[in-house]
Amino acid sequence: MIPFFNTLDFAKTLDASDDISQFRQKFHFPKLNGEQAIYLTGNSLGLQPITATMALNQEMTDWQNFGVEGHFHGKNPWMHYHKFLAQSAANIVGALPHEVVVMNNLTVNLHLMLVSFYTPTPTRYKIIMEAGAFPSDQYAIESQVKFHGFLPNDAIIEIEPREGEYHLRTEDILAVIDEHANETALIMFSGVQYYTGQAFDMETIARAGHASGIKVGFDLAHAAGNIRLQLHDWNVDFAVWCGYKYLNSGPGGVSGVFIHEKYANDPTLPRFAGWWGHKESERFQMKKGFIPEYGAAGWQLSNAPVLSMSVHNAALKLFDEAGMEALTKKSKTLTAYLQFVIEESKLNLNIITPAEQRGCQLSILTNSDGKALFMHLQNNGIIADWREPNVIRMAPVPLYNSFEDVFKVGEILRSYRL
Numbered sequence: 001m002i003p004f005f006n007t008l009d010f011a012k013t014l015d016a017s018d019d020i021s022q023f024r025q026k027f028h029f030p031k032l033n034g035e036q037a038i039y040l041t042g043n044s045l046g047l048q049p050i051t052a053t054m055a056l057n058q059e060m061t062d063w064q065n066f067g068v069e070g071h072f073h074g075k076n077p078w079m080h081y082h083k084f085l086a087q088s089a090a091n092i093v094g095a096l097p098h099e100v101v102v103m104n105n106l107t108v109n110l111h112l113m114l115v116s117f118y119t120p121t122p123t124r125y126k127i128i129m130e131a132g133a134f135p136s137d138q139y140a141i142e143s144q145v146k147f148h149g150f151l152p153n154d155a156i157i158e159i160e161p162r163e164g165e166y167h168l169r170t171e172d173i174l175a176v177i178d179e180h181a182n183e184t185a186l187i188m189f190s191g192v193q194y195y196t197g198q199a200f201d202m203e204t205i206a207r208a209g210h211a212s213g214i215k216v217g218f219d220l221a222h223a224a225g226n227i228r229l230q231l232h233d234w235n236v237d238f239a240v241w242c243g244y245k246y247l248n249s250g251p252g253g254v255s256g257v258f259i260h261e262k263y264a265n266d267p268t269l270p271r272f273a274g275w276w277g278h279k280e281s282e283r284f285q286m287k288k289g290f291i292p293e294y295g296a297a298g299w300q301l302s303n304a305p306v307l308s309m310s311v312h313n314a315a316l317k318l319f320d321e322a323g324m325e326a327l328t329k330k331s332k333t334l335t336a337y338l339q340f341v342i343e344e345s346k347l348n349l350n351i352i353t354p355a356e357q358r359g360c361q362l363s364i365l366t367n368s369d370g371k372a373l374f375m376h377l378q379n380n381g382i383i384a385d386w387r388e389p390n391v392i393r394m395a396p397v398p399l400y401n402s403f404e405d406v407f408k409v410g411e412i413l414r415s416y417r418l
């Protein structure tokens with residue numbers, strides 16, 4: 001990696017040689033204190049693509065003009081709307097188009113996947129997960145375990161970092177899998193941990209799980225659109241993610257689901273069914289007896305939420321244009337530069353995100369006056385994110401953040417003195 005310099009000129013040079021810098025112009029930036037904010041919370045809610053309004057208006061107009069006939073005669077016939085997103089969503093997670101479907105919201109999809117892939121027996125019923133997982137995932141898993149008649153304290157195995165450490169070592173994850181190989185039904189991890197920013201070695205975890213006959217799923221809420229994913233090749237059983245974080249598809253936006261091709265036509269998996277997942281050629285025969293559509297589409301319940309999906313579609317187009325390869329390449333340099341300016345600030349800050357296992361987010365452990373530092377950032381036009389008890393999360397997003405943004409963060413950090 002090139003040597004970094006803490007100067008505005010240097011940051012501008014990096015921006016000038018950034019071949020995807022033009023994407024910044026394709027987003028609306030919020031204002032803070034009357035000025036365009038330095039936005040570092042794309043890990044929480046991505047910015048609005050300028051094309052989103054047009055995409056949404058197209059569907060509103062078709063609804064005005066066609067009413068129910070919009071299902072067939074709209075510009076993008078609603079009848080097939082989920083299909084318009086499959087290829088782009090598949091590109092994000094490294095999947096085949098029929099392994100991916102966009103539907104519902106994230107936690108709903110997590111439950112649907114647990115119904116299909118957490119099928120405990122009296123002897124093999126445990127779930128291995130990281131300790132401190134996002135609360136919704138904890139609650140989903142806890143309630144599923146209870147639903148099957150097991151006790152969460154017994155059935156859920158949470159892996160904690162070693163004493164004095166903040167992230168998990170892959171060797172420790174593998175040791176726990178090994179220890180519980182015969183009694184575990186499912187390994188359920190996040191792809192990128194929301195609090196620490198650690199990117200787990202999903203391929204290794206999937207391989208270890210499968211070697212012991214365990215199903216392996218991932219919550220990619222903080223991974224989709226952030227790091228390179230190869231879900232098909234990694235042989236992951238299933239994954240879920242949301243559209244509104246790195247994928248910029250609006251608050252409460254639709255979620256994506258990956259189900260490996262090996263289950264595309266598997267009638268033995270239990271599933272909760274709905275009419276939109278029924279074999280498409282016969283969906284409108286309205287007959288008794290559910291026959292699933294081939295692939296991930298067979299897990300759909302309801303007809304597509306077109307308004308929300310239209311925004312998601314517009315947002316995904318930008319990822320197709322930029323490409324995950326270019327995005328992750330820029331991301332590595334941009335995030336390393338953020339680490340550099342944080343270290344140059346000489347504040348008492350500890351980055352707990354492992355440098356060799358991360359996407360663009362840095363989680364910064366602050367000392368006792370962390371909240372005051374956070375307020376200082378906010379008062380100076382930075383939108384970052386505070387997590388109790390003492391972590392500031394910053395995510396320079398390669399699609400719309402610049403090296404100049406990052407340089408300014410360093411400048412504002414250096415101006416902080418009590």
Ligand SMILES: *Cc1c(COP(=O)(O)O)cnc(C)c1O
Binds near residue numbers: 194
């Ligand atoms: C953001 C996030 C969620 C949010 O779930 P919703 O159903 O979209 O509200 C769940 N899990 C993880 C890991 C997240 O990061």
